[in-house]
Amino acid sequence: MLFEAKTGEIFRGPGLGGPQFYGARDVGIGLDYFWPLEPITLVDNIPFLITHGYAIAGRPAEKSSVYLSYCIEKMQWRKSSYHPVTKKEMEIAFTKLLQCDYFKKYPLYEFEMQDLREQMR
Numbered sequence: 001m002l003f004e005a006k007t008g009e010i011f012r013g014p015g016l017g018g019p020q021f022y023g024a025r026d027v028g029i030g031l032d033y034f035w036p037l038e039p040i041t042l043v044d045n046i047p048f049l050i051t052h053g054y055a056i057a058g059r060p061a062e063k064s065s066v067y068l069s070y071c072i073e074k075m076q077w078r079k080s081s082y083h084p085v086t087k088k089e090m091e092i093a094f095t096k097l098l099q100c101d102y103f104k105k106y107p108l109y110e111f112e113m114q115d116l117r118e119q120m121r
Contacts, residue, residue, distance in 0.1 A: 001040060001047050001082070003075035011075060013038035015062030017054035022116060023106030034102045043093040046085055048119055052112070090120045 005011040013019070019038055035041055039051040054060070085093075094117070097103070108116070 001037075001042075002078060003071045004078045006074065006076045009074050011036055012070075014060075014064070014067040016060045017056030019051045020053045020055060021051055021102075021106075022112045023103055023108050025106070041097070043097045044089065045080060045082065046090060046093040047082075048094075048097055048116065052115060087120075094120060 003011070016039075021035065021038075035050050039049060040047045041050050042048075097116070098108075
C-alpha cells in the first residue's frame with residue numbers, strides 16, 4: 001500500500017508462501033497478472049485484502065526485513081495518498097471489485113463474500 005514500482009521495475013508481493021486468494025480453489029491461482037499488488041488490490045484507490053491466508057511449509061520464504069529492503073531499493077513511495085472514504089464510495093469500489101474478470105472466472109463462496117464485505121466496516 002505504501003510502495004509502487006519505479007519505471008522499468010515490476011512490483012512483486014512478499015515471499016510469504018503460496019497465496020490463498022478469495023475465489024480460488026487452489027493455492028497460487030490468481031497470481032500477479034490478476035493481483036499485481038498481492039496481498040491487496042486497489043479499487044478507486046481503496047485497498048481490499050484479496051488473500052485469506054498463505055500456504056507455507058514451515059515458515060515464510062522471505063523475512064519481512066528483506067522484503068522491506070527490496071521495496072526501498074526497487075520501488076518508490078506511492079505518489080497518491082489515501083484518505084477517508086464514504087460508505088457510498090466503498091460500496092461502489094466493492095461492486096467494481098466483485099465485477100472484475102478474476103471473480104467472473106473464480107466465483108466467491110458465501111463465506112468469502114462475507115469476509116470481503118467485512119473489510120468495509
